[in-house]
Structure formats: structure tokens, C-alpha cells
Amino acid sequence: MPHTPRISRRELLRGAALVPVAGALGACATPAAPPAASTSAAPVATSAANPFGVAADKPLEVWIFDGGFGQDYATNIHQPLFKSKYPGVEIKHNATKEITKILQPRFAGGNPPEVIDNSGAQFIDFGALSQDGQLQDLTPLLDAPSWDDPNVKVRDTIDQSVIDIGQYDGKFSVLGYVNYIYGIWYSQKVFRDNGWQIPKTWDEFIALCETVKKSGKMAPFTYAGKFPQYLYEPLLTMAAKIGGNEVLVNIDNLEDGAWTAEAMKTAATAWAEVGAKYLMEGTTGLDHVQTQTAQNKYKVAMLPSASWLENEQKTTTPADFEYGVFPIPDVTGSDKLPYGTLHTQPGENFIVSARSPHPQAGLEYLRAMLSKKAAGDFSALVRTVTAVKGATEGREISPGVTSATKAVTNAGANTVYYRWFNWYGPLKDEAIAATGELMSGGLTPDKYLERIQKKADEIKNDSSIKKYQRQ
Structure with missing residues (x-):
């Protein structure tokens, strides 16, 4: 599962010239003002059960990197959990190994999907996305009640490194779901x-x-x-x-x-x-x-x-x-x-597109992913460790995950990363x-x-x- 973009930022920005719509990821590198979460969907009343105001009948488009983890975790774990609370929201599921090739024109054209697992050999340059105001601010997700316990905020259920490394322009905007x-x-x-x-x-x-x-x-x-x-x-x-x-x-x-x-x-x-x-x-x-x-x-x-x-x-x-x-x-x-x-380092990086039609549903989809059930089922299915604290407790895990978990425990505070x-x-x-x-x-x-x-x-x-x- 290599993690390298095959396209430079300048190429990414210039690539928008191939799309006859001005704006997103355009040739000018001047940062755009990040759109507010509510600008691209009609306001819906929020509540403890629906903290972002998901529209009950508006679709949600999800793109998964079809790499080492496959896509079954999305269709068999995450999406059914989301649908259990929002049965009227149609989920348009897609998967590809070529994230940049398929989705960069969507950003450039101003019609990006809500949720993207921006991973793999051809992930879209996060710096360019941030610079162009394409990344939804996920801070409201951190401050929302967790899926499992309304008295516990999402930020208290995940590793701090996820929050630190997911910062762009001082805002948490990239969710690393897996602890690589x-x-x-x-x-x-x-x-x-x-x-x-x-x-x-x-x-x-x-x-x-x-x-x-x-x-x-x-x-x-x-x-x-x-x-x-x-x-x-x-x-x-x-x-x-x-x-x-x-x-x-x-x-x-x-x-x-x-x-x-x-x-x-x-x-x-x-x-x-x-x-x-x-x-x-x-x-x-x-x-x-x-x-x-x-x-x-x-x-x-x-x-x-x-x-x-x-x-x-x-x-x-x-x-x-x-x-x-x-x-x-x-x-x-x-x-x-x-x-x-x-x-x-947190990886398998999920983003919500700020200019998508229904970013509220994107935030809620990530909140469901960060539940203990979703994270634990994911770990059991794809033999890896998520960023959700304690998600593998009481579960039988594989030799590699056992060895890696032991190595992390032995390392303690002696861990490093780069960005x-x-x-x-x-x-x-x-x-x-x-x-x-x-x-x-x-x-x-x-x-x-x-x-x-x-x-x-x-x-x-x-x-x-x-x-x-x-x-």
C-alpha cells in the first residue's frame, strides 16, 4: 500500500485548467476562504442525536481507496451503521485505486463527493486541497458527542496524534483512521x-x-x-x-x-x-x-x-x-x-469536502466510523489497529497486529512521525x-x-x- 501522489501540487493546481469550471484547485494558488459547513445544504435542526443537522432524505457520496484494506469494511460495517440511524439517506458508494485521477476533476469542477478515503499511491495533495479551501473543518466532529456515549466527546475517544497530525491551517481537517x-x-x-x-x-x-x-x-x-x-x-x-x-x-x-x-x-x-x-x-x-x-x-x-x-x-x-x-x-x-x-502515524486519511452538497452527512459518517463497534469490527476484519482507543479490547487479534501492538506498548512515548x-x-x-x-x-x-x-x-x-x- 504505497502512499505517494503521482502528481505534484503545481500539476494538481494546473490540472484544473482542463476542466471548464473556474474555482476549485484552479491555476491560481491563492488560498480560497474555506466555505462554512452549512453553505451547500439547507439548514436542518441539530440535536444530540443529530449534532450536525443531517438532512434525512439527502444522499451521501462516499469514495473508498480500494487498497490493502479493500472496501468491504465500508459496505459491511460503516455504511450499515450509518443507515441504522439515517435510513432515508441514500449512500452512493464508490471505490478506486486512482483517487487523484478520478476525483481531482470533481474538485476542480466544484462538485466533489462528501467523504473520501484520500489514500493510496495517488492520493490528492492535502496541502493543495487545504490551500484551495476544499477541506471541511472537522473540529465540530471532535466536539460532538461520541456515537457510543453522549457524555463523551469524540475527541476523547481517539488518539491525540490523530488530532495533531490532521491539522491544516490550524484546523483539524484530515482524519487518520488507522494507526500505522x-x-x-x-x-x-x-x-x-x-x-x-x-x-x-x-x-x-x-x-x-x-x-x-x-x-x-x-x-x-x-x-x-x-x-x-x-x-x-x-x-x-x-x-x-x-x-x-x-x-x-x-x-x-x-x-x-x-x-x-x-x-x-x-x-x-x-x-x-x-x-x-x-x-x-x-x-x-x-x-x-x-x-x-x-x-x-x-x-x-x-x-x-x-x-x-x-x-x-x-x-x-x-x-x-x-x-x-x-x-x-x-x-x-x-x-x-x-x-x-x-x-x-495515523493513516488511511478520510476527508469531508467542504464544497460537497451534504457535508453534514459527511461529518456524521465519520462520527459513526469512530464508534467502538465500527472501529473494533474494522480491526477484526482487516487485521489492523484504528485510532479509536480500546476498540480491540476483548477481541481476538492476529499475530501481526499482536506484535505491532506490543511494539507500540514497548515504545511508550518514544514514537516519531513526519509530515x-x-x-x-x-x-x-x-x-x-x-x-x-x-x-x-x-x-x-x-x-x-x-x-x-x-x-x-x-x-x-x-x-x-x-x-x-x-x-
């Missing part, structure tokens, strides 16, 4: 059968790669060569572990020299060695599913991914495979963050291309980081691109 837990994934059965131990230092990791390589049983390591963001994730996490969280904060804030910091050089050098010595043959030409399936076929021992992996691979994973995940090992002996530090990839589409495109070159030997670590830094500097100095600040 990143790390190095492996088969617990394979490690147990071969007596391989989880490496806790980078020297131990390299020694393990040597052991696996010399065994002749499988390759040590792979990643989605066609989608190198799978590899820059552990690289950035390693840099944060070495140099502290400020490494990622500086990158997010486009600080001078952030990409070429010493911690980044150390991390890039470490992963370049893996690329040179320990990759499964043919890695650079394979996508995420192909490399993950190779792991299921016991052709490779380890790969970087996140907690969507287990569900994404459910049709090819042997019954006794037992997915597990371990964190980036200690690197220097004096890393600023301790062993067990994890990159965790630049959602804020600045062109920077993400450059980082993806450069990381592929690093891992294939086309760029030295220094040249790799200089290339990305150059793009970051260009964005910083481009007054047409809205800038975001992270504390």
Missing part, C-alpha cells in the same frame, strides 16, 4: 525455525543479513523497489533515532540543511550498504505486493512496511507464517532515542526518485541528501507554495 505502525517485518516462524534473533544493534542487523545470505535459504532483505518511499521510511526513522526527533521536525519545517544533517548522513550510509550487499535479486524492479509475496514464499527474510501488511497479504500468506515486526536497531551506541523507538510528504508533494516525488537511486548505487549518500535538500530549498523559496510549521 512501521518497522521491519518478518516471519516469526522463519526466525524461530532458523534460530535467528531479533537484532537490537545495527551491527547485529548486518550480522543477521550475513547469516541469512550465507545460509542460501533466502535473501536477507528487500523493499518495494518501484515505490522507494518504503525504504526512506526506515531511513528517516533511523535518522530520528540517532539525532532525536528534531531531525524530523527540521525536515518538516524546511530548515536549511535539514536533509544533510549528520544523522541523515549516517542513516543514508547504513541503508546504502544494505542496498549494495543484501537486497533480494531484482528488488528494484518489483512493487510492494511482489516483494511481500516473495517473503510469503520464503524467498526473503525481512522488509520494511507497516501494519496494513498482514491484511494486504492475507491471500498469499501461509497459515503458520506468523507476521512479526521489530523496530530500527540501535545504531551509534549513543543514539538520542532509545531502543524500541517506532515510527507510528512533509503530505505537505509538499513535489518534495515527496523527489525523495522517492532519489531513494531509488541511493539503493541501486546510482547516488552516493552525500549526493542523495544534497539532491533532496535542493528540492526542499526550492519549495522553501517558492512563494506560491503554502508553507506549514510543526512545533
Whole structure:
């Protein structure tokens, strides 16, 4: 489930010129005033049971990214729950792998759908959507009574990181529904059968790669060569572990020299060695599913991914495979963050379109999604953890989710994240291309980081691109 837009912000904004309707995502990058929630639907009386004023007979259009989690959770869990309270609201369900291609013209034409799972390889640039006033302010959702208990606000039922990371222009406007837990994934059965131990230092990791390589049983390591963001994730996490969280904060804030910091050089050098010595043959030409399936076929021992992996691979994973995940090992002996530090980040990002015909229903749909039943059923169905607190309590969960949940518990407060990839589409495109070159030997670590830094500097100095600040 790669998460990279195939379209830059400038291309996104220019793309509106193909649509003969002025306005949304137009060629001018001047931010539009965000529309009020009530401007595109006739006012309906609100109440504790209907906090946003959903019109009982007005349709609701929902678009789901049809990726690693599929779409059954929407049609079988979320939508029936919504309909149980609003039977007269027709839900127009749709699913696609090409969010930008299908829906960007809808935004440009001024007729976007209410709810979008803006995820996958072709998600629409959130920064551009925010800059053009397309994102509905979800703050009223946070302050509404939760679906389960009218005495508890929605904001008190979800992880705080969801609220922090979902902020654009100071407003909560993107709901990360899933708690993505990143790390190095492996088969617990394979490690147990071969007596391989989880490496806790980078020297131990390299020694393990040597052991696996010399065994002749499988390759040590792979990643989605066609989608190198799978590899820059552990690289950035390693840099944060070495140099502290400020490494990622500086990158997010486009600080001078952030990409070429010493911690980044150390991390890039470490992963370049893996690329040179320990990759499964043919890695650079394979996508995420192909490399993950190779792991299921016991052709490779380890790969970087996140907690969507287990569900994404459910049709090819042997019954006794037992997915597990371990964190980036200690690197220097004096890393600023301790062993067990994890990159965790809300994902599977849902938005409500501010200019849709019925945004009130969009807000209510998200409120239903955030109920314990909806979140718990989702976790059981797609083998992952949502942002809703305690949603998996009392439920039997899979080996991968169990391992990831344990890793998060062990990490405690030592979790990191970054936001630049959602804020600045062109920077993400450059980082993806450069990381592929690093891992294939086309760029030295220094040249790799200089290339990305150059793009970051260009964005910083481009007054047409809205800038975001992270504390």
C-alpha cells in the first residue's frame, strides 16, 4: 500500500485548467476562504442525536481507496451503521485505486463527493486541497458527542496524534483512521525455525543479513523497489533515532540543511550498504505486493512496511507464517532515542469536502466510523489497529497486529512521525526518485541528501507554495 501522489501540487493546481469550471484547485494558488459547513445544504435542526443537522432524505457520496484494506469494511460495517440511524439517506458508494485521477476533476469542477478515503499511491495533495479551501473543518466532529456515549466527546475517544497530525491551517481537517505502525517485518516462524534473533544493534542487523545470505535459504532483505518511499521510511526513522526527533521536525519545517544533517548522513550510509550487499535479486524492479509475496514464499527474510501488511497479504500468506515486526536497531551506541523507538502515524486519511452538497452527512459518517463497534469490527476484519482507543479490547487479534501492538506498548512515548510528504508533494516525488537511486548505487549518500535538500530549498523559496510549521 504505497502512499505517494503521482502528481505534484503545481500539476494538481494546473490540472484544473482542463476542466471548464473556474474555482476549485484552479491555476491560481491563492488560498480560497474555506466555505462554512452549512453553505451547500439547507439548514436542518441539530440535536444530540443529530449534532450536525443531517438532512434525512439527502444522499451521501462516499469514495473508498480500494487498497490493502479493500472496501468491504465500508459496505459491511460503516455504511450499515450509518443507515441504522439515517435510513432515508441514500449512500452512493464508490471505490478506486486512482483517487487523484478520478476525483481531482470533481474538485476542480466544484462538485466533489462528501467523504473520501484520500489514500493510496495517488492520493490528492492535502496541502493543495487545504490551500484551495476544499477541506471541511472537522473540529465540530471532535466536539460532538461520541456515537457510543453522549457524555463523551469524540475527541476523547481517539488518539491525540490523530488530532495533531490532521491539522491544516490550524484546523483539524484530515482524519487518520488507522494507526500505522512501521518497522521491519518478518516471519516469526522463519526466525524461530532458523534460530535467528531479533537484532537490537545495527551491527547485529548486518550480522543477521550475513547469516541469512550465507545460509542460501533466502535473501536477507528487500523493499518495494518501484515505490522507494518504503525504504526512506526506515531511513528517516533511523535518522530520528540517532539525532532525536528534531531531525524530523527540521525536515518538516524546511530548515536549511535539514536533509544533510549528520544523522541523515549516517542513516543514508547504513541503508546504502544494505542496498549494495543484501537486497533480494531484482528488488528494484518489483512493487510492494511482489516483494511481500516473495517473503510469503520464503524467498526473503525481512522488509520494511507497516501494519496494513498482514491484511494486504492475507491471500498469499501461509497459515503458520506468523507476521512479526521489530523496530530500527540501535545504531551509534549513543543514539538520542532509545531502543524500541517506532515510527507510528495515523493513516488511511478520510476527508469531508467542504464544497460537497451534504457535508453534514459527511461529518456524521465519520462520527459513526469512530464508534467502538465500527472501529473494533474494522480491526477484526482487516487485521489492523484504528485510532479509536480500546476498540480491540476483548477481541481476538492476529499475530501481526499482536506484535505491532506490543511494539507500540514497548515504545511508550518514544514514537516519531513526519509530515512533509503530505505537505509538499513535489518534495515527496523527489525523495522517492532519489531513494531509488541511493539503493541501486546510482547516488552516493552525500549526493542523495544534497539532491533532496535542493528540492526542499526550492519549495522553501517558492512563494506560491503554502508553507506549514510543526512545533
